Amino acid sequence: MKALTTILSRFVPINIENIDTDQIIPARFLKATTKDGFGKNLFRDWRFKNDDETKPKADFPLNQSQYSGEILVAGKNFGCGSSREHAAWSILDAGFRVVVSSFFADIFKNNALNNGVLPVQVSEAFLQKIFQQDNKAELTVDLEKQTITIHTTGEQEYFDINSYKKTCLLNGYDDIDYLLSIKEDIQEFETQRG
Amino acid sequence: MGKTLFEKIWEKHIVKTIDGGPSVLYIDKHFIHEVTSPQAFTGLNKRGIKVLRPQQVVATADHNVPTLNQHLPIKEELGRLQVEALKKNCADHNIQLYGLGHPFQGIVHVIGPDLGITQPGMTIVCGDSHTSTHGAFGAIAFGIGTSEVEMVFASQCLLQSKPKLMRINVDGILNKGVVSKDIVLYILSKITASGATGYAVEFAGSAIRSLSMEARMTICNMSIEMGGRCGLIAPDETTLSYINGRQFAPQGIQWDKKITEWKLLYSDDDAIFDKEIFIRAEDIEPMITYGTNPGMGIGVTEKIPTNETINENDKSGLSKALAYMGLQQGAAIKGQKIDYVFIGSCTNSRIEDLRMVASFVKGKKKADDVEVWIVPGSKQVEAQAIEEGIDKIFAEAGFQLRQPGCSACLGMNEDKIPAGKYCISTSNRNFEGRQGAGARTLLASPLSAAAAAITGVVTDVRELLN
Ligand code: SF4
Numbered sequence: 001m002k003a004l005t006t007i008l009s010r011f012v013p014i015n016i017e018n019i020d021t022d023q024i025i026p027a028r029f030l031k032a033t034t035k036d037g038f039g040k041n042l043f044r045d046w047r048f049k050n051d052d053e054t055k056p057k058a059d060f061p062l063n064q065s066q067y068s069g070e071i072l073v074a075g076k077n078f079g080c081g082s083s084r085e086h087a088a089w090s091i092l093d094a095g096f097r098v099v100v101s102s103f104f105a106d107i108f109k110n111n112a113l114n115n116g117v118l119p120v121q122v123s124e125a126f127l128q129k130i131f132q133q134d135n136k137a138e139l140t141v142d143l144e145k146q147t148i149t150i151h152t153t154g155e156q157e158y159f160d161i162n163s164y165k166k167t168c169l170l171n172g173y174d175d176i177d178y179l180l181s182i183k184e185d186i187q188e189f190e191t192q193r194g
Numbered sequence: 195m196g197k198t199l200f201e202k203i204w205e206k207h208i209v210k211t212i213d214g215g216p217s218v219l220y221i222d223k224h225f226i227h228e229v230t231s232p233q234a235f236t237g238l239n240k241r242g243i244k245v246l247r248p249q250q251v252v253a254t255a256d257h258n259v260p261t262l263n264q265h266l267p268i269k270e271e272l273g274r275l276q277v278e279a280l281k282k283n284c285a286d287h288n289i290q291l292y293g294l295g296h297p298f299q300g301i302v303h304v305i306g307p308d309l310g311i312t313q314p315g316m317t318i319v320c321g322d323s324h325t326s327t328h329g330a331f332g333a334i335a336f337g338i339g340t341s342e343v344e345m346v347f348a349s350q351c352l353l354q355s356k357p358k359l360m361r362i363n364v365d366g367i368l369n370k371g372v373v374s375k376d377i378v379l380y381i382l383s384k385i386t387a388s389g390a391t392g393y394a395v396e397f398a399g400s401a402i403r404s405l406s407m408e409a410r411m412t413i414c415n416m417s418i419e420m421g422g423r424c425g426l427i428a429p430d431e432t433t434l435s436y437i438n439g440r441q442f443a444p445q446g447i448q449w450d451k452k453i454t455e456w457k458l459l460y461s462d463d464d465a466i467f468d469k470e471i472f473i474r475a476e477d478i479e480p481m482i483t484y485g486t487n488p489g490m491g492i493g494v495t496e497k498i499p500t501n502e503t504i505n506e507n508d509k510s511g512l513s514k515a516l517a518y519m520g521l522q523q524g525a526a527i528k529g530q531k532i533d534y535v536f537i538g539s540c541t542n543s544r545i546e547d548l549r550m551v552a553s554f555v556k557g558k559k560k561a562d563d564v565e566v567w568i569v570p571g572s573k574q575v576e577a578q579a580i581e582e583g584i585d586k587i588f589a590e591a592g593f594q595l596r597q598p599g600c601s602a603c604l605g606m607n608e609d610k611i612p613a614g615k616y617c618i619s620t621s622n623r624n625f626e627g628r629q630g631a632g633a634r635t636l637l638a639s640p641l642s643a644a645a646a647a648i649t650g651v652v653t654d655v656r657e658l659l660n
Contacts, residue, residue: 020487022604027257028606033236034233051631080388080487088339103391104391107337115341164215164353183349185210186351193206
């Protein structure tokens with residue numbers, strides 16, 4: 001997993017609520033047996049007409065050249081639905097390291113963190129302020145300080161993250177390394193319960 | 195202070211807790227399928243390690259399998275490769291696979307309970323969000339991502355933070371024509387598709403206790419649609435008699451020992467929940483969804499909401515959903531033309547669902563311009579249906595009984611609903627494109643779906659019951 005400390009970047013706004021994982025990556029693209037290459041199908045059915053890559057929908061932000069950056073900003077309850085980690089892989093593969101929303105579905109949040117993608121949960125009011133920025137505005141996400149800042153206005157908000165997950169992300173560790181290191185405790189637990 | 199059902203199970207499975215961080219939760223059973231496991235096996239292989247406790251893992255192929263001519267090779271290349279990779283990975287790691295052709299094959303959340311693998315007091319995970327289904331037995335069962343599948347392979351444990359606890363009480367007597375799917379769609383319409391995010395949800399109350407195990411599974415199955423981390427119901431006599439005698443159920447002295455343990459699994463009277471919700475069973479009518487998330491449901495006699503009747507925040511969602519669905523604000527849903535009927539998925543493909551549909555359609559015929567697919571949840575369900583002659587009832591009604599798999603629940607295998615077509619479906623998700631790009635899904639109970647199959651339109655099933 002790639003470490004993440006601070007990201008200063010423009011952002012891609014998708015001002016839609018309840019974005020489910022079937023929109024992030026439709027089921028028909030889950031047939032691969034590796035983790036790579038999912039980015040090109042991120043939001044596939046919102047991005048292309050009739051499933052045709054030569055027909056991008058002009059009104060979808062990912063198709064609009066004025067938007068770019070490593071931060072995706074979306075409406076509340078982002079990532080609801082299926083447990084497919086392919087959703088997190090496609091977001092990462094498309095070049096995003098941070099997703100900002102006012103609410104995240106549980107499984108998506110875990111999947112993102114396990115892949116070095118930081119879910120930043122902000123207040124609804126702060127989210128709306130970000131959506132009101134123009135396309136040149138930049139955001140800074142500082143994981144160490146747990147803050148997100150809108151550069152043009154200087155407005156800032158604190159965000160929550162589990163301290164263990166924060167350490168993992170800052171250093172690029174993953175949970176498996178930890179779990180493998182406590183193998184004896186696990187065996188001991190198994191023996192105890194019989 | 196008393197403990198909740200969730201806490202009693204949780205505490206028994208904690209290996210240790212990291213200071214200021216999550217706990218190491220021991221996992222009893224790990225179900226896997228072909229879609230969310232290959233990258234986890236690759237991860238293990240890269241680390242040069244084997245699955246730690248292969249005897250606690252059970253595999254099946256369900257998402258990518260065809261539901262016709264299962265004896266032939268899978269036509270779709272990538273799907274076939276995934277199913278083959280599962281076979282190879284299971285062989286390499288000594289994991290029991292109930293793959294295509296095996297008499298136990300089926301949807302992962304149908305076979306676990308069916309075979310008696312799912313039991314009270316367990317921790318159960320699977321790389322699939324509807325793992326919540328198994329909670330109907332009084333187990334902590336939840337969906338995980340592929341990285342977590344790899345963690346459980348490697349260590350039989352997961353790092354988890356304890357969720358908040360919610361109890362949803364449904365009390366009273368259900369109206370005629372109202373079944374467990376209607377209960378859960380009703381709850382969703384009240385608390386929304388994110389109403390339980392961050393919570394483990396216990397379902398309780400007299401109406402829940404009166405349900406069969408299969409009906410309880412339908413409710414826990416959809417607890418993830420409220421955002422719940424898991425759903426669970428305290429085990430009781432209904433639970434015990436369901437498990438008793440199944441393939442992998444404990445037997446003899448083991449059984450006696452287990453039921454003593456299981457009888458302690460309930461929330462104490464003075465246990466505290468972070469949130470409680472109360473619902474009157476009498477208020478529920480047959481439900482149907484009109485929108486693109488499972489919280490967008492109404493009673494079948496109600497009108498689709500309008501900008502005036504809906505909460506300010508939900509307006510943009512309503513217009514977007516109705517545009518996709520080709521439906522109008524304020525219109526009646528009853529009478530809406532249907533093109534496809536899909537009765538299946540891990541929500542409603544068990545033998546009771548098929549029996550319910552069969553007893554309703556017996557002697558009736560489907561509407562001419564409707565295509566009806568009945569997809570049993572497992573080989574065992576299929577065999578049972580044939581043994582009971584249910585297949586003949588379906589054939590006479592013009593319903594197509596297919597072979598077990600996820601089928602049209604998710605638009606991944608060959609079974610897809612064409613763009614623009616309306617499908618009344620007993621599955622759990624009506625997301626845009628869920629049943630195929632552009633497909634329009636209306637979620638309902640097996641009974642309501644069967645009624646629509648007969649009339650060709652959304653129907654109040656109560657009018658056809660005597
Ligand atoms: S039936 Fe549908 S919801 Fe259930 S496991 Fe299969 S794809 Fe998932």
